[in-house]
Amino acid sequence: MSLEELRNQIDSLDNQMLEILNKRMEVVKHVGELKKSTQTVIYRPEREKQIVDRLDSMNKGLLNRAAIEAIYLEIFAVSRNLELPERIAYLGPEGSFTHQAAESRFGAMSDYLALPNIRSVFESIDTGRARFGVVPIENNLEGIVKETIDLLNETDLKIVAEVAISVHFTFATKAEKLSEIKKIYSKDIAFGQCEKFLNDYFAGKEDDFFVQVDSTSKAARLASQDPNSAAICSHIAAKLFDVPILFDNIQDSAQNRTRFFIIGKDFINQKSDNDKTTIIARLPEDGKPGTLMKFLQEFESRGINLLKIESRPVKEGDHFNFWFLMEFDGYFLDESVQEIMAKHASEIKWLGSYVKAI
Numbered sequence: 139m140s141l142e143e144l145r146n147q148i149d150s151l152d153n154q155m156l157e158i159l160n161k162r163m164e165v166v167k168h169v170g171e172l173k174k175s176t177q178t179v180i181y182r183p184e185r186e187k188q189i190v191d192r193l194d195s196m197n198k199g200l201l202n203r204a205a206i207e208a209i210y211l212e213i214f215a216v217s218r219n220l221e222l223p224e225r226i227a228y229l230g231p232e233g234s235f236t237h238q239a240a241e242s243r244f245g246a247m248s249d250y251l252a253l254p255n256i257r258s259v260f261e262s263i264d265t266g267r268a269r270f271g272v273v274p275i276e277n278n279l280e281g282i283v284k285e286t287i288d289l290l291n292e293t294d295l296k297i298v299a300e301v302a303i304s305v306h307f308t309f310a311t312k313a314e315k316l317s318e319i320k321k322i323y324s325k326d327i328a329f330g331q332c333e334k335f336l337n338d339y340f341a342g343k344e345d346d347f348f349v350q351v352d353s354t355s356k357a358a359r360l361a362s363q364d365p366n367s368a369a370i371c372s373h374i375a376a377k378l379f380d381v382p383i384l385f386d387n388i389q390d391s392a393q394n395r396t397r398f399f400i401i402g403k404d405f406i407n408q409k410s411d412n413d414k415t416t417i418i419a420r421l422p423e424d425g426k427p428g429t430l431m432k433f434l435q436e437f438e439s440r441g442i443n444l445l446k447i448e449s450r451p452v453k454e455g456d457h458f459n460f461w462f463l464m465e466f467d468g469y470f471l472d473e474s475v476q477e478i479m480a481k482h483a484s485e486i487k488w489l490g491s492y493v494k495a496i
């Protein structure tokens with residue numbers, strides 16, 4: 139068949155797809171009207187997962203799961219915007235890994251708001267400037283992002299979903315030679331993830347050679363303004379700010395992944411077939427041995443699989459007291475989870491139950 143004939147086939151299929159997509163949007167519009175009249179939330183991550191799972195399981199064609207998911211995330215984003223445009227705040231500026239995580243979930247069509255720090259993302263949701271926020275929670279090499287879990291403890295915002303993306307760092311600079319570089323900008327966590335590279339090329343430099351900034355894309359912007367500096371940043375940020383990439387993939391591990399939370403106000407997911415729950419536990423500070431162990435046994439005895447436990451200082455008085463962020467398999471209304479939540483009601487703050495992505 140000639141190229142022209144093949145293209146004619148594509149045109150005809152595109153016409154059919156457009157017609158079907160418009161039909162889908164008609165139905166979505168009705169869903170939006172229904173949700174408006176019943177005041178229910180638009181974004182339903184568990185329903186989106188169900189749709190992708192179903193399509194993947196019945197799929198017999200050339201598309202793989204990742205391709206189906208990528209196409210449908212855009213369709214969902216367009217659908218949600220048709221139902222009710224909702225703004226998404228993220229730790230910016232544009233080109234940050236958080237931006238990449240936000241786009242991987244909310245698609246290119248959503249209305250985004252880049253904010254300078256994690257606290258302002260939380261505040262934007264609290265004040266209604268944005269409906270959802272995207273913030274980093276942990277990296278598999280560096281560990282937890284303390285600011286995010288401290289803010290989850292301080293505020294009443296809930297976890298709507300989790301997203302994980304692979305992190306690749308580049309070393310970008312306008313300098314012609316490495317010897318011309320007088321400082322390197324990056325985020326604390328990124329410096330930590332590129333230690334081997336920094337030791338190979340910049341061992342023995344003074345502490346002020348490494349300048350910590352709020353985000354890796356801010357680092358790229360600063361490096362674009364000063365040819366005697368460099369940035370450790372994402373590929374997109376280097377491109378966005380026009381800073382040439384001198385070295386690519388400089389991270390210590392090829393398996394470098396960051397996990398992000400999508401947070402929202404007054405948000406409760408419906409149960410899916412694969413949920414995770416996050417809580418904060420403030421156990422009594424009576425100094426009795428075994429308090430934490432007894433609490434953990436509540437999970438073990440009910441067959442609940444614990445996934446994570448992180449301790450954070452209470453920051454009151456001069457004691458060494460801690461609270462714990464805990465994650466486990468299951469949905470908050472599961473009978474076994476409810477038993478623990480009821481028994482320890484005054485000690486537990488529920489942060490959300492959401493589709494497990496990791």
Ligand SMILES: O=C(O)C(=O)C[C@]1(C(=O)O)C=C[C@@H](O)C=C1
Nearest residue numbers: 169180181182183185186214217
């Ligand atoms: O099923 C819904 O609740 C919808 O609003 C429709 C729809 C979709 O496009 O299929 C859109 C947004 C939700 O996040 C989930 C699904």
